[in-house]
Amino acid sequence: MSQVLQGSLFDQAEEIGPGPLAGVRRTVLGAGAWIDVLPGWLRGADALYERLAGDVPWQAERRQMYERMVDVPRLLKFYGAGRELPHPALGAARDALSAHYAEELGEPFTTAGLCFYRDGRDSVAWHGDRIGRGAREDTMVAIVSVGAPRDLVLRPVGGGPSVRRALGHGDLIVMGGSCQRTWEHAIPKSARAVGPRISVQFRPSGVR
Numbered sequence: 742m743s744q745v746l747q748g749s750l751f752d753q754a755e756e757i758g759p760g761p762l763a764g765v766r767r768t769v770l771g772a773g774a775w776i777d778v779l780p781g782w783l784r785g786a787d788a789l790y791e792r793l794a795g796d797v798p799w800q801a802e803r804r805q806m807y808e809r810m811v812d813v814p815r816l817l818k819f820y821g822a823g824r825e826l827p828h829p830a831l832g833a834a835r836d837a838l839s840a841h842y843a844e845e846l847g848e849p850f851t852t853a854g855l856c857f858y859r860d861g862r863d864s865v866a867w868h869g870d871r872i873g874r875g876a877r878e879d880t881m882v883a884i885v886s887v888g889a890p891r892d893l894v895l896r897p898v899g900g901g902p903s904v905r906r907a908l909g910h911g912d913l914i915v916m917g918g919s920c921q922r923t924w925e926h927a928i929p930k931s932a933r934a935v936g937p938r939i940s941v942q943f944r945p946s947g948v949r
């Protein structure tokens with residue numbers, strides 16, 4: 742077993758890679774939206790966290806917010822279709838998801854967006870992934886999380902009860918159906934001392 746895995750309470754797997762998808766559980770959110778969740782899908786998640794934290798050329802970005810330029814509160818790296826991913830386990834995960842959802846999605850997952858939440862101050866504000874086709878069409882966004890758990894919260898556009906899932910340590914969540922149009926999602930800031938988390942979002946081409 743590699744040095745990096747020793748002392749891990751969560752994940753003693755020697756191989757880094759996706760497990761079977763048979764255990765994935767669907768929750769129907771309503772308005773044509775659903776989420777599929779499979780805790781601990783990615784084996785060796787602690788080791789993968791270490792590799793991605795160290796190897797990915799993370800980028801700090803600034804974005805216009807009204808009149809001001811502000812720091813994006815997380816680090817980012819986007820891999821477009823056909824680009825080599827920073828660890829082979831991510832390609833294996835993408836391909837396993839593409840195979841599992843082939844019939845329902847009708848196209849493969851092709852891109853990988855990576856986010857690095859350094860601590861509880863890093864976050865993603867409420868949004869749907871609507872830069873591309875997700876604004877008009879049903880689609881899927883599959884997210885694998887490594888590192889410490891952070892809450893992903895979903896709420897219906899226009900109000901209603903929210904849905905919360907703590908994601909880390911190799912957990913999978915897939916947002917599907919109308920989820921990007923009819924629901925919003927966020928990773929809220931946390932006042933608690935939370936460890937770092939990396940998420941990998943797989944999307945079909947043209948969804949962003």
Ligand SMILES: O=C(O)CCC(=O)C(=O)O
Nearest residue numbers: 856865870884893928940
């Ligand atoms: O980190 C996550 O799990 C969510 C990221 C997200 O919603 C996005 O990048 O669009």
Ligand SMILES: [Fe+2]
Nearest residue numbers: 868869870926
């Ligand atoms: Fe998103």
